[in-house]
Amino acid sequence: MAHLRIRSSIRRVLRIAAVTGTGFLYACSSATETGSSDTSGSPLGVAANGNESTPIYSYANAIHESIWVTTPFDNDGDGQPDKVAVDLIRPREAAEAGVKVPVILEASPYYKGSGRGNESERKAFDANGIITKVPLYYDNYFVPRGYAFVAVDLPGSSRSTGCLDAGGKEEVLGTKAVIDWLNGRATAARADGTPVLADWTTGKVGMIGKSWDGSIANGVAATGVDGLVTIVPQSAISSWYEYTRANGTLRGADYFGFLAAGRNNGRPPGVCDANVAELRKGQDDATGNYNAFFAERDYVPDVSKVKASVFLTHGIDDWIVTTPQFGTWWNALAARGVPRKIWLSQGAHVDPFDIRRAEWVSTLHRWFDYWLQGRDNGIMNEPMASIERTPGNWVNEPTWPTPAARESQLQLAWGKGDTGRLDFVQSKAADSTDPVIDTVVFTDDKALTEADAVSDPSTRKNGRLVFLSRALSRDIRISGRPRVKLTVKVDKPTTEITARLVDYGSATRNINYLAGKGGLVNLTTESCWGESTALDDACYIDMAQDLKKTDLGVLTRGWVDAAHRNSLTSPSPLDPSKWYDITVPLDSEDSVIPAGHVVGLVIAASDFEMTEPQSTGATLSVDLVTSRLYLPIANADESALATATAPHITARAPSPSSDWRRDSRDFAIAPSSGSGRDSRDFAIAPSSDGRPGSRDFAIAPSSGSGPDSRDFAIAPSSDGRPGSRDFAIAPSSDGRPGSRDFAIAPSSGSGPGSRDFAIAPSSGSGPGSRDFAIAPSSDGRPGSRDFAIAPSSDGRRDSRDFAMSSFR
Numbered sequence: 001m002a003h004l005r006i007r008s009s010i011r012r013v014l015r016i017a018a019v020t021g022t023g024f025l026y027a028c029s030s031a032t033e034t035g036s037s038d039t040s041g042s043p044l045g046v047a048a049n050g051n052e053s054t055p056i057y058s059y060a061n062a063i064h065e066s067i068w069v070t071t072p073f074d075n076d077g078d079g080q081p082d083k084v085a086v087d088l089i090r091p092r093e094a095a096e097a098g099v100k101v102p103v104i105l106e107a108s109p110y111y112k113g114s115g116r117g118n119e120s121e122r123k124a125f126d127a128n129g130i131i132t133k134v135p136l137y138y139d140n141y142f143v144p145r146g147y148a149f150v151a152v153d154l155p156g157s158s159r160s161t162g163c164l165d166a167g168g169k170e171e172v173l174g175t176k177a178v179i180d181w182l183n184g185r186a187t188a189a190r191a192d193g194t195p196v197l198a199d200w201t202t203g204k205v206g207m208i209g210k211s212w213d214g215s216i217a218n219g220v221a222a223t224g225v226d227g228l229v230t231i232v233p234q235s236a237i238s239s240w241y242e243y244t245r246a247n248g249t250l251r252g253a254d255y256f257g258f259l260a261a262g263r264n265n266g267r268p269p270g271v272c273d274a275n276v277a278e279l280r281k282g283q284d285d286a287t288g289n290y291n292a293f294f295a296e297r298d299y300v301p302d303v304s305k306v307k308a309s310v311f312l313t314h315g316i317d318d319w320i321v322t323t324p325q326f327g328t329w330w331n332a333l334a335a336r337g338v339p340r341k342i343w344l345s346q347g348a349h350v351d352p353f354d355i356r357r358a359e360w361v362s363t364l365h366r367w368f369d370y371w372l373q374g375r376d377n378g379i380m381n382e383p384m385a386s387i388e389r390t391p392g393n394w395v396n397e398p399t400w401p402t403p404a405a406r407e408s409q410l411q412l413a414w415g416k417g418d419t420g421r422l423d424f425v426q427s428k429a430a431d432s433t434d435p436v437i438d439t440v441v442f443t444d445d446k447a448l449t450e451a452d453a454v455s456d457p458s459t460r461k462n463g464r465l466v467f468l469s470r471a472l473s474r475d476i477r478i479s480g481r482p483r484v485k486l487t488v489k490v491d492k493p494t495t496e497i498t499a500r501l502v503d504y505g506s507a508t509r510n511i512n513y514l515a516g517k518g519g520l521v522n523l524t525t526e527s528c529w530g531e532s533t534a535l536d537d538a539c540y541i542d543m544a545q546d547l548k549k550t551d552l553g554v555l556t557r558g559w560v561d562a563a564h565r566n567s568l569t570s571p572s573p574l575d576p577s578k579w580y581d582i583t584v585p586l587d588s589e590d591s592v593i594p595a596g597h598v599v600g601l602v603i604a605a606s607d608f609e610m611t612e613p614q615s616t617g618a619t620l621s622v623d624l625v626t627s628r629l630y631l632p633i634a635n636a637d638e639s640a641l642a643t644a645t646a647p648h649i650t651a652r653a654p655s656p657s658s659d660w661r662r663d664s665r666d667f668a669i670a671p672s673s674g675s676g677r678d679s680r681d682f683a684i685a686p687s688s689d690g691r692p693g694s695r696d697f698a699i700a701p702s703s704g705s706g707p708d709s710r711d712f713a714i715a716p717s718s719d720g721r722p723g724s725r726d727f728a729i730a731p732s733s734d735g736r737p738g739s740r741d742f743a744i745a746p747s748s749g750s751g752p753g754s755r756d757f758a759i760a761p762s763s764g765s766g767p768g769s770r771d772f773a774i775a776p777s778s779d780g781r782p783g784s785r786d787f788a789i790a791p792s793s794d795g796r797r798d799s800r801d802f803a804m805s806s807f808r
Contacts, residue, residue: 082162140530248564505597
């Protein structure tokens with residue numbers, strides 16, 4: 001059981017390592033978790049409770065090693081096999097007694113750059129380059145319980161050679177090579193070239209990781225490698241096409257180039273340029289097609305090779321790695337009978353450690369004990385699914401989606417007024433006085449935001465159609481993947497079509513799930529999970545959901561490029577004279593909609609907040625007679641939603657204190673046009689979407705080439721707004737090129753700019769991107785939290801290091 005400690009500035013300072021040229025200076029006392037069992041009388045390697053491993057080994061005395069595993073690739077073209085850096089921590093007492101231990105492994109591109117977890121922890125090393133600290137609690141908690149923890153730098157990142165290929169063979173098979181080494185099938189050496197054998201392990205490996213890290217776990221499992229016994233992917237990708245595309249629509253342009261260029265932080269400049277160019281060519285943004293590049297990064301077709309059990313977690317509101325990533329993978333695993341378990345939260349791109357900490361650590365502990373140590377603890381006899389129905393309300397179920405769900409079919413209908421309704425298929429209710437309207441028309445409005453699209457559903461608005469259910473007489477549960485089939489005629493060769501399913505009704509919701517912390521906030525306490533040392537603290541800030549009572553909530557979304565309606569590999573343009581059936585799959589969902597609420601379907605075209613449409617401005621005619629909404633409903637049928645007359649609703653979308661979607665659209669960062677560290681590498685382009693942010697804070701390119709503060713002068717606003725003038729940059733007082741050269745002074749005026757967008761000085765001294773991190777506002781105003789700029793992942797010179805995505 002963890003214990004709580006009140007946070008203080010002194011406590012935090014003591015946790016920080018001062019990196020010197022000769023080693024590390026620390027001022028932090030050793031601490032251990034409370035509630036640990038007394039195992040002093042137990043034989044070495046045997047827990048007091050045979051069904052649960054207990055902390056019988058000393059973490060402070062653990063063996064720390066740093067080695068490099070040889071891979072079968074040379075994608076950096078230097079004539080030498082690429083090598084992945086492997087940093088590991090294992091119990092010394094077990095090694096001395098000849099007790100072999102299993103391995104928990106996380107492979108990541110983030111160990112050097114943006115770090116892991118809510119506190120962005122990074123690896124640390126001693127003067128000899130030996131690992132002294134790895135991020136997160138896995139080592140602190142599991143090493144004393146008889147496990148080794150292995151932290152792998154993906155190729156090109158941190159201390160590995162090679163180059164990242166964003167979910168491709170280099171990363172997947174490079175990580176597989178580590179598992180091969182742990183099972184005696186690959187070679188490794190220390191920094192001095194001394195060969196190293198993994199003769200201390202049982203060869204059983206469990207992979208874990210969130211986001212990119214968990215995606216690699218999926219990919220390695222799909223190789224069928226022997227020795228990988230279980231994986232625990234959190235908010236992970238199973239198809240990189242569906243991650244960066246939505247049925248032919250781009251979710252982010254040049255995304256693979258951005259990922260690789262920003263995370264190849266272990267390589268000298270230029271080494272990976274050819275690799276990045278190949279990624280940019282392969283992603284084929286111009287067409288949005290599925291091709292061989294994406295097939296290499298699609299793990300679902302190889303699900304038949306998976307030998308490992310799978311414990312996956314995902315947030316239903318994850319808009320970064322959207323829910324089809326787990327839904328499609330989960331269903332494929334189920335069809336193959338793979339042993340599995342699932343946690344679904346109402347959060348976004350979050351680690352379950354941060355939303356349900358005690359339960360998560362306990363369950364993860366028992367999962368690894370069962371699969372890696374062979375302890376018969378009954379976890380596989382328990383319900384397979386744990387689902388957060390409403391914030392904080394978790395229920396256990398036999399599986400997911402619920403077997404009780406069946407697909408209900410509702411027709412889109414229109415009567416008098418400005419709003420459509422959801423009705424029984426091919427019927428007109430006997431008591432309806434609405435005229436029959438078979439076709440409705442709307443024109444794409446690219447300025448229509450999601451908040452505007454879903455607000456005031458009973459009011460006519462350009463660019464959208466709204467269809468409402470009756471007020472529910474009882475709770476209904478949606479469990480599975482909804483879809484919309486529209487029969488349309490379009491006056492352009494293609495258009496994006498966007499569908500949103502909305503819950504209209506007052507409820508307490510997590511409205512900030514689109515923000516940087518995935519709808520969570522830091523508390524003033526922290527809890528400890530494992531044994532702390534002066535070099536590696538096992539204590540972490542506690543977090544809670546950011547909840548607010550609102551009038552509506554968007555449950556799920558979906559997008560499709562109309563030209564890709566029949567094929568993701570071979571798009572076919574639309575003929576403006578013809579009608580087409582186009583299906584819009586919505587993201588996988590599990591939610592309970594309370595009695596008295598109304599279900600709404602909102603149809604629009606372009607969505608510039610979550611996608612990058614390639615064609616805009618189309619006019620769409622929709623044939624209602626053959627258009628349908630298909631909902632997987634668990635405890636009701638069509639009669640619960642069908643209505644003769646659409647209800648009148650005035651609900652407004654909430655205004656989050658920390659907004660979302662494409663922060664970079666207000667502060668879009670242009671790629672560098674040069675190769676030096678001058679301001680041209682970090683030029684910020686004006687917004688392309690008409691929002692006020694970037695015009696208030698447009699940054700002019702440098703007119704010089706030196707690294708001083710004059711290279712980064714902020715120009716006055718071009719539109720008379722007060723923002724940019726509130727942020728004059730103070731010149732450096734010491735001539736150094738680091739963060740002190742670019743400290744931004746508070747506004748001296750009365751406008752709202754400086755308080756909304758306060759920029760904090762860097763905590764470092766180098767010239768890299770970390771010198772320009774923008775901190776949230778300290779006064780509770782919405783500005784800075786709406787447009788917080790994330791720190792670079794590697795501190796290097798490319799301006800793409802400042803993209804706003806919270807992928808990690």
